[in-house]
Amino acid sequence: MNIYFAPLEGITGYIFRNAFNEIYGHIDKFFAPFISPSEKCPLTPREMKDLTPENNHGINLIPQILTCRSEHFIEAAIELKKIGYNEINLNLGCPSGTVCAKGKGAGFLPQTTDLQKFLDDIYAYSESEGTKISIKTRLGYYSPEEFYDLAEIFNGYPVSELIVHPRIRGDFYKGEPRKEFFAYALEHVKCPLVYNGDIRTLKGYDELCASFNTKLDPVMIGRGLISDPLLADKLGGSDAGSDPERFRLFHDTLYHEYQKVMSPDINVLYKMKELWSYWAVMFEDNSRDIKKLLKTKKCAEYEDIVYSKLLLK
Ligand SMILES: Cc1cc2nc3c(=O)[nH]c(=O)nc-3n(C[C@H](O)[C@H](O)[C@H](O)COP(=O)(O)O)c2cc1C
The missing domain is CATH 1.10.1200 (Non-ribosomal Peptide Synthetase Peptidyl Carrier Protein; Chain A)
Incomplete structure (x- = not known):
């Protein structure tokens, strides 16, 4: 099964990724914590250091961009392509107050007209350059019902994968994931779908699959893999035991x-x-x-x- 390591800003930088990959492995894709390109600077030297292939040997790394300006996204995507990245993730989930106040992350979700213009631009770039763009999203900003419209919007673009963290902005990372809305996604989203949120044990994963009546694969996991670095092993079927x-x-x-x-x-x-x-x-x-x-x-x-x-x- 395919396991994706969720991006955790401040934690899953290149030092962590390398150590995890060498010592535990079993991760199919690592998503890098977001970069936030600006007018003058698509990538800061610090962000470049984290993403440069020299610091990410043998790691299947997907850079993530947080912005609501398509020109900034594209400029960063061009820089990332120069260093070899042909797949990029868009962050539509970050719940932080300062990020959302600027209309980025989860703060972009309610601006559906602007969001569609943004997606028109970045997917035009994606098609012309052959760069895959995946999206990591929440269900909505104010209410999970926003996801009905969002799913329809995402269905209008060649999204390479849609990673859904079934919470709204105000949930931050707490409370039960709103599973019924992920069930809706399973029925209605046309592109490959990835579940993310609160997978901490093999038992929890099995119960989650049973509740959806389907084997979730791939899944994206963050905190669960940090608390139990053997979780990927366990999900992959090898009972590693404590080590x-x-x-x-x-x-x-x-x-x-x-x-x-x-x-x-x-x-x-x-x-x-x-x-x-x-x-x-x-x-x-x-x-x-x-x-x-x-x-x-x-x-x-x-x-x-x-x-x-x-x-x-
Ligand atoms: C400290 C911290 C930093 C995070 N940084 C990012 C980030 O840079 N980009 C992103 O898309 N999500 C970020 N997230 C969200 C995680 O990627 C993930 O969606 C969330 O933790 C739920 O998955 P989990 O329950 O498996 O951890 C962050 C979460 C935490 C707790």
Whole structure:
């Protein structure tokens, strides 16, 4: 089965992707966190560093663009094509206040007339250049019923894949996904459809498939793969069991790679603590150690807790 790693801004950058791909694998596509092209600059040097093929060896990477201006999308797509990318994802789901206030991400969804003009332009570019464009969307901004019109709009374009996170903007990433609207998508969307949202276990995936009466494939997973890096293995049918040595290698690789490119300690620890907030579910018996770890300010203190309490040899 095909598993796509969801983009998580601040987490799934190139260092994370490389470590995950080498140590766990089983990911068919990694979606890069969004880039937000502007008037003067289709890609910042930092965004270029994250996307350059040199930093993404052996990874099937799909760059993602967040904008409501077709000329900015196309300029960025041209730059990305120069470095070898022939598939690009459009972000129509970001719920952040600052993003939506600018009419981008989920904030673009209610502007259906402008959205259609935008899609006319980018799909004209896509057809002329042979670049595939997929879309990652929510059901709507204010209400999930917006999805009825949105599905019809998307059906008017050669969308290479439509990834649906069945929530509305105000749901952010919480509450039950609105599955009945994904069921609607399964019936009415013409292009290949990808489910995204709250897949955390094999059992959860099986129940989700049963509720739709179909095997969901591909699926996109974000938080579930961070909390359980073996989830892709499990969904693919190999019962990997727990594997502390592999997890330690994953941790150490991330920690050392972040140390190489970041300083002072607090910046490295910020990255690692964000990961531990997901990994905590694997260490339920160590909740006090994790609490302490989340308060550390120096690498030495962090290492002391990690290697004496959490990742024992
Ligand atoms: C911290 C964080 C950062 C995210 N960054 C992005 C992003 O850059 N682009 C995007 O399309 N979605 C982004 N998302 C949404 C995820 O890709 C995904 O749709 C969401 O987490 C639901 O899937 P999951 O339950 O499998 O994690 C982000 C989510 C989180 C929690």
